[in-house]
Amino acid sequence: MRVYPTIFRLAFSWMDAERAHKIGFRAIRLAHSCGAGRVLQKFTAPAASLQTQAFGLTFPSPFGLAAGFDKEGHGIEALAELGFGHVEVGTITGQAQPGNPAPRLFRLVEDRAVINRMGFNNDGAAAVAPRLKSARAALQRQHPGVRPVIGVNIGKSKVVGLDDAVSDYLISARSLAPAADYLVVNVSSPNTPGLRLLQDVETLRPLLTAVGEEADKAAGRHVPLLVKIAPDLSDEDIDAVARLALDLKLDGIIATNTTIARTGLSSSPDTVAACGAGGLSGAPLKQRSLEVLARLRNATAGALTLVSVGGVETAQDVQARLDAGATLVQGYTAFLYEGPFWAARINRLLAKHPSRR
Numbered sequence: 001m002r003v004y005p006t007i008f009r010l011a012f013s014w015m016d017a018e019r020a021h022k023i024g025f026r027a028i029r030l031a032h033s034c035g036a037g038r039v040l041q042k043f044t045a046p047a048a049s050l051q052t053q054a055f056g057l058t059f060p061s062p063f064g065l066a067a068g069f070d071k072e073g074h075g076i077e078a079l080a081e082l083g084f085g086h087v088e089v090g091t092i093t094g095q096a097q098p099g100n101p102a103p104r105l106f107r108l109v110e111d112r113a114v115i116n117r118m119g120f121n122n123d124g125a126a127a128v129a130p131r132l133k134s135a136r137a138a139l140q141r142q143h144p145g146v147r148p149v150i151g152v153n154i155g156k157s158k159v160v161g162l163d164d165a166v167s168d169y170l171i172s173a174r175s176l177a178p179a180a181d182y183l184v185v186n187v188s189s190p191n192t193p194g195l196r197l198l199q200d201v202e203t204l205r206p207l208l209t210a211v212g213e214e215a216d217k218a219a220g221r222h223v224p225l226l227v228k229i230a231p232d233l234s235d236e237d238i239d240a241v242a243r244l245a246l247d248l249k250l251d252g253i254i255a256t257n258t259t260i261a262r263t264g265l266s267s268s269p270d271t272v273a274a275c276g277a278g279g280l281s282g283a284p285l286k287q288r289s290l291e292v293l294a295r296l297r298n299a300t301a302g303a304l305t306l307v308s309v310g311g312v313e314t315a316q317d318v319q320a321r322l323d324a325g326a327t328l329v330q331g332y333t334a335f336l337y338e339g340p341f342w343a344a345r346i347n348r349l350l351a352k353h354p355s356r357r
């Protein structure tokens, strides 16, 4: 019997969503610090058959935790103990910033979705870098075989204008690349004004080129570089980003971030309107995220690693993304609804799936 749905229904669903997230995340970290996570790991560790190669790294599972859950690298080891093959930390910005005023995270339970306008609340690159460094060393010690991978997702500080975006991303690349297994340039959050304009290839080319060079220089090795795109891009713009990524020999594309669309929802229009502005994630994003993956797959013909994210809830969803051309798959929103053993459950079912063998 699963206990989490009852906890969610009786406790979390009545609380402010950000407060529920903080309590849940604190409990996960507590389980790690008191040693319970290490014990659990015997049951949550992905089967060896799930090991996946992507951009020169070996991942214990193709399934990982998307950016936004652990924005500042406070719980990487604890989350890895739950079975995620990678944890993408961030978005981290060059400067510390508080994000948007609360309330800024809302559940649409009927739709198994959330709307957020967090606005990149984080301690800033300089403060997060040492946490990543020590988490990396700890993962190495705690997972002597194939260890979970740390992705680092960087974005633009709100106070920095678009004209100075490149130098702001470079601050993050310089301090964070040495502790990152891979780096993601996030240009697709709807909650930082103007950010998504950086997806225009004319602007994206110099940004990705500069970040890639700076990251490799700072780390003294090649740090795989990916770009994360929005589901709201037109098909032509998706093709243009794919062409650019191939041209720049980028290591991959992550698709997709949250959407500003509000279509196909079962929640009442009043409930949705009361949430206000922000990015919608979870089940309603599933279809569009799959479409973007298919579009990218066609445009890149297998020449680029694709990471699919958006509306993934089950092992079947993960498998569908792998079958559609993704090498790695991520999820976030369903974690809030499914609870701490979500990744372990997905891994167990994936390992049983014949098409992975």
Ligand SMILES: Cc1cc2nc3c(=O)[nH]c(=O)nc-3n(C[C@H](O)[C@H](O)[C@H](O)COP(=O)(O)O)c2cc1C
Binding pocket: 066, 067, 068, 069, 071, 090, 091, 105, 114, 116, 118, 120, 153, 186, 189, 228, 256, 257, 258, 281, 282, 283, 285, 309, 310, 311, 312, 330, 331, 332, 333, 334
């Ligand atoms: C509360 C919340 C915060 C998020 N913060 C970030 C973020 O800081 N950076 C980012 O690239 N994506 C962020 N995301 C987007 C997720 O990484 C993911 O792309 C999106 O939610 C779609 O996946 P899902 O449907 O599995 O949640 C956030 C999502 C949520 C729900």
